[in-house]
Amino acid sequence: MCTWSNSQTAFDFSDTRIFKEGMKMSTKTEHKIALAFEDGITKFIPCAEDQTVADAAYQSKINIPFDCRDGACGTCKAFCESGDFDEGEFVDDAMTQDELDNGFCLPCQSKPRSDMVLQIRTTSVLAKTGPETFSAEVTKVGALSDTVFELELEVEDRERLNFLPGQYVNITVPGSTETRSYSFATGPEVEKIGFLIKNTPDGLMTNWLKDVAKVGDKLEFEGPMGSFFLREPLQPVLLLAGGTGLAPVMSIMESLANDELLDVPVRLIYGANTSEDLVRLEEIAAYKDRIEDFDFFTVLSQEEGHERCGFVTDHMDPTEHLADGEADSYLCGPPPMVEAVRKYFDSHDTPPLNFYYEKFNANQQPGAAEAQAETGEQVAEKAERVAEKVGV
Ligand SMILES: Cc1cc2nc3c(=O)[nH]c(=O)nc-3n(C[C@H](O)[C@H](O)[C@H](O)COP(=O)(O)OP(=O)(O)OC[C@H]3O[C@@H](n4cnc5c(N)ncnc54)[C@H](O)[C@@H]3O)c2cc1C
Ligand code: FES
Numbered sequence: 001m002c003t004w005s006n007s008q009t010a011f012d013f014s015d016t017r018i019f020k021e022g023m024k025m026s027t028k029t030e031h032k033i034a035l036a037f038e039d040g041i042t043k044f045i046p047c048a049e050d051q052t053v054a055d056a057a058y059q060s061k062i063n064i065p066f067d068c069r070d071g072a073c074g075t076c077k078a079f080c081e082s083g084d085f086d087e088g089e090f091v092d093d094a095m096t097q098d099e100l101d102n103g104f105c106l107p108c109q110s111k112p113r114s115d116m117v118l119q120i121r122t123t124s125v126l127a128k129t130g131p132e133t134f135s136a137e138v139t140k141v142g143a144l145s146d147t148v149f150e151l152e153l154e155v156e157d158r159e160r161l162n163f164l165p166g167q168y169v170n171i172t173v174p175g176s177t178e179t180r181s182y183s184f185a186t187g188p189e190v191e192k193i194g195f196l197i198k199n200t201p202d203g204l205m206t207n208w209l210k211d212v213a214k215v216g217d218k219l220e221f222e223g224p225m226g227s228f229f230l231r232e233p234l235q236p237v238l239l240l241a242g243g244t245g246l247a248p249v250m251s252i253m254e255s256l257a258n259d260e261l262l263d264v265p266v267r268l269i270y271g272a273n274t275s276e277d278l279v280r281l282e283e284i285a286a287y288k289d290r291i292e293d294f295d296f297f298t299v300l301s302q303e304e305g306h307e308r309c310g311f312v313t314d315h316m317d318p319t320e321h322l323a324d325g326e327a328d329s330y331l332c333g334p335p336p337m338v339e340a341v342r343k344y345f346d347s348h349d350t351p352p353l354n355f356y357y358e359k360f361n362a363n364q365q366p367g368a369a370e371a372q373a374e375t376g377e378q379v380a381e382k383a384e385r386v387a388e389k390v391g392v
Helices: 017-023 055-058 095-103 204-210 243-257 281-290 335-346 367-391
Strands: 001-003 030-038 042-048 078-086 114-119 132-143 148-155 168-172 179-183 195-199 218-225 237-242 265-270 292-302 329-334 354-359
Touching: 030 055, 030 292, 042 243, 055 168, 095 292, 179 195, 179 218, 179 243, 195 204, 195 243, 237 243, 237 335, 243 265, 243 281, 243 329, 265 281, 281 292, 329 335
Parallel strands: 030 114, 237 265, 237 329, 265 292, 329 354
Antiparallel strands: 001 078, 030 042, 078 114, 132 148, 132 218, 148 195, 168 179, 168 218
């Protein structure tokens, strides 16, 4: 049996922790498998313990790549981000022991022993699936400050909506056919879903939120999407949020707070232009009571007199935040911030062990698709890195 996490360290989490809560298991022997495709779409399928992942995908009418279905060709090889599985029988040509040890599995042979997250090496289109559509009703809408709106939705058929903390959806702006991408600001297990949305002058979504939206309005969204999601927290976690990039970080923190097995420090650096952009500070502070080793501070780039001015990188401590190179870092914010942090990590002696990021690209059709491609690339890059490491 193989237990696996993205950290490439074998461990046992037969209790499936955060993922279980978001995915609502139905029986003791059935697990939820998140199939994350290269185009950023994620599909969740049920899979019984005596069933292979490939059979379960087929039953759910999802065509993940396969050929021999016998552990002989390696066509179905996938990267297991987290989860615990029985690897089954296979030959070296299909998958080497090194690959197995480094996180790969063969879905045609693997049977789950816990919920799993798998990176599938194809797009959702080729797998003949796609994002699901949901209808929802606005239960709360308003300005949290001059620069940030909150939106809360009650989703019809909520049990159908599974997502990983950090992922996003495409909301159709009511009164139009255009969509905008927004990251969940609430944990997967929270009944009503929430979003934090930046006030973009003259923006389509912004104008709807500002001038039209009211409690009781109906809207539709598609999802969930994105490769930016919380992995099993086995190393110290550094969360970096820029502006409304706080949204997925809040979703991640909620999941960490619900993780009874969490035993690593969690740090958050929350950057914004001015104090007007800082929201949810009380909620963030409350995580100090729910996460045993949690601390955070804010950094302002365009306001003097704040305790910490400048950029988030100006205030990063190699030991406290990067755990001297052992941390998993999650960053979400506007593209310039993501680039700045990336450069900083590249030039740093002790960059994080794993670095996941999401850029909030402004909408320029196909803006969202671009972001998805980017996260897809990340996955491919990561798979390549692992492949290089194990000589694939
Ligand atoms: C994966 C992902 C997740 C995201 N998550 C979030 C989130 O959680 N919170 C969040 O706040 N944002 C998020 N975003 C950004 C979000 O999707 C929108 O881009 C943002 O909210 C602006 O939408 P809008 O409709 O208000 O503005 P838009 O209508 O898109 O306008 C944006 C700007 O472009 C200008 N503009 C529009 N059309 C034109 C034109 N034809 N010519 C010139 N200028 C034009 C507008 O005046 C405005 O200044 C995310 C983006 C991605 C890709
Ligand atoms: S399909 Fe051939 S190894 Fe899985």
